[in-house]
Amino acid sequence: MGAPILIAVGGSGQHTMLSYLRLARLCNLVPARLMTIDADLRQGDSGQPTTASLIEKQARVGFRDKVAWEPVRPLPELNDPQAQTFESLLRPVPGVETDLFSALFNQRQREVRVVTGFHGHPSVAASTFRMFLSDGATGLSKLFKEWISAGGEQRIVVAGSTFGGTGSGVMPVLTSYIKDWCAKKDLKLRLGGVIQVRWFDLGLPDQVTPEDKEKVDVTSHDLERNSSCLVEYYRRNLESMFHNAFLVGHYPHASRKSTGVEQQPEHPHAVNLLAGYVAYQLLHGEELSDTQGLLGLVTPDGSLEQHLHFPFGRSRRPQPLARHIETTNGEIALHQSILNVLSAGPPSGWDVVEPYPPFFSQLVQQSQGSYGGPNNRHTEPAATWNEHFTMQKEALSWLAAVRENSFDIKACQFPEELVPPARDIGKLSVHEPHLWGPLHDVFRTVLRRVQPIEYGDDPGSVIRRSFYTVRQELENFLEDKQRRAQ
């Protein structure tokens, strides 16, 4: 079976992908190959990071191994650099062609600045993406030439929404194209869909100037129109698009502030978390492997941490998300203490026994580094360790933000003992109680089993693999402890 592939289309697709990646961090999972399709892949200015930049960061820092990630701009070759609107891209010949173009697309659609996205116009997105495919679809060459493999079943999940512009317009075209391509090559494909239906009302930011008001590109009315039309379209055509799919949403709608045309920041929310989980199940799960058609509409509730299950420990038996969150808490305590030891420096010569487990000398030796604090950015292995550690803390902070942002729909109300408030995340005293034993005992037991000397000679890989082996060994330790307690 080829490595599974997750394709995120548009803003909601990227939210699903980010959520999937954060869940992969919280639950120590190996993520699928990733592809994002969006016209607007800007990294954002100095302010809030965009979803595109957050996905890029997740892929760059990596997991136990580097993550394959490919960003694709679904635009045809722009011969004219000034061509920024849909109309200038299509360049209809004056006469009948222009008349036809005007009949099919209204003025607002014709003037969409496609270089920054499709701004809630699925018809513009679908037409542009069709042009992109006709143009050779060079951006998708990685997908078709390298990723999709002939051996066994190839799982691909496409995530997007029915209410935006890019997802709504690109998804139907893309899925048909992939299905046709695989059929022609006689490849066994299982194409899944995670489709967000409209679940929020779009409001304006609290303090908004008249100029900013004009910048807001998509209204609740646009979302409603797109969603209604596309859900109906999916109802009729789903089988030609996907093998199996879930709709993800919530009613009554949550409220969300519009961030305007210039920003695409992350919106941590229970619906996105659930979409990430559904993507995980379709990509890696066995329960849904033989299912067909539209599998249902899923919606988050108040205690998702008990209902979502991921494989855990040595046995890889599914355990509720709560167990994984608890382990991530313990993991944060362990990583903090490892960083502290690295910053404390080489072992003291005065001690009557070797004070550190062999893990430290091996890690320093194999990473060709030295002891040093996380604040010294150039000291390895502490600097890279700290980078991975920050990602784990971010994943927990994301859960805290999900709780906060999902309060209005009473979903994902994680207890504070499980998900501490964002300001407390990273404090050793907050995470230590989740270790099920004194820190120094768990520290020695877990690190005894982590042997950086076995992870090759490339310093980056040694540090990365050591980091994730600590997590794996912590899971094994907690699983054994629980089994003994029972």
Add this chain to the structure above:
Amino acid sequence: MSRDLIWWLLLAALALAAMGLFIADQVQKANQRNILLQGNCEEAAMVEAVRSYKTVVLGLAVLSTVLGVSVSALLTRRLQAELYHGTPGTGRRFTVGVLVSLGVVVAASAIFYLFDRSCLHAAVASEGGLPANVASRVMSLVGNMVPNFWLASTLEVLLVTFLSFFALSRILRLLSGQVARLRRA
């Protein structure tokens, strides 16, 4: 409770038990000597009592280092400074181990002195006992320079305890390093 913690606690308990048994045995022997002498403490008996006492105290000094080293190793296991504060170990755990050894040997020597019914009390008494320069020279390397029994004994116990602790700690450090390397291999 982890396995190495159990081993260190066991070693500390063994050291304590050995010291207790050693003291009890020596007290019994001293009392038997006293019965034979029928309370008649002549100079030779007093010198013998002092020699016996110093032998026991120096033996206790060596035994107490096992206890001190165990305490030091237990503190090292905890890595309090490194794990929680990111500060290096500055010899505090070593010092605590030495102080524990010294404290234990002082306490054990005092207990032995209190239970000893031989001529020891008479020998170190200011009146009718051995002359200070004689008592301090019995089984002593520093007695010539320090003509006071208690002062000379204290200095010797300090020296023996420290040297013994240092030697044992170096051996253990070497062994634990070797064990770690062997495990790695």
